[in-house]
Amino acid sequence: MPRLADLRFRAATTFQRRVGNPILRRLPLQTVLETTGRVSGLPRRTPLGGRRVGDSFWLVSEFGERSQYVRNIKVDPRVRVRIRGRWHTGTAQLLPDDDPVARLRGLPRFNSLGVRAFGTDLLTVRVELDG
Template sequence: MSKYAVVTFVQKRIANPIVRSVLLRGWSLPGYALLETTGRRSGQPRFTPVGDGSDGETFWIVAEHGRRSAYVRNIGTTPRVRVKIRGQWRHGTAHVLPDDDPRERQRYLGKRLSARLNAVAVRSLGTDLLTVRVDLDPVR
């Protein structure tokens, strides 16, 4: 079984459902945020736990499986997203950045311990790192 198959099985069947449930209930988990995309086929909302890459009015994600990640493919179809950061929903527009260096991006974001821990997990479990930038809408 490939590394990708093992990691996606554990994430999809075990880790993500638990983290998603906690975040949807309104609790915060240090180092995590919740990304809402629109399903590219179904048009239904899809919720994916991601590392807390908040940086002012920009939210950064390093997708550990690149374009194989369902949320990255969803963004390719509908770039308007929502991100739940520390209990607050923010709307924004996501951009896939194939020319950005995801490892350097993680170093830049690694100011907080929780971000560093997430970066270690993404680097060790990831198979094809890819940067996604979400330009957050102004707070009303």
């Protein structure tokens, strides 16, 4: 990975882990993705942006397969998503053939700007929601 991209990754993930995520995941209307930790087996909650379309929830990972939640999905795709304060169970699917830049155009603007600004390896993720 080029040096600038690696610096952006380290800076963004350090800020998210220590400042942003602990605050955002507590906000009742913040969208949160819950995965199962691939080593610990414990629930891991990540605040993020995305959009529900029918029975699917779409998001774009800004660091692709380097994102911890993507690494967790690869081991166990069963997830929960909190949308507008309500939890939904589902199965996540990584879509490397989808165009993540085009996908971001249909997702919430504020989050999409951040993903584009800091992202180094965009990856589309779709969660098929149960019932």
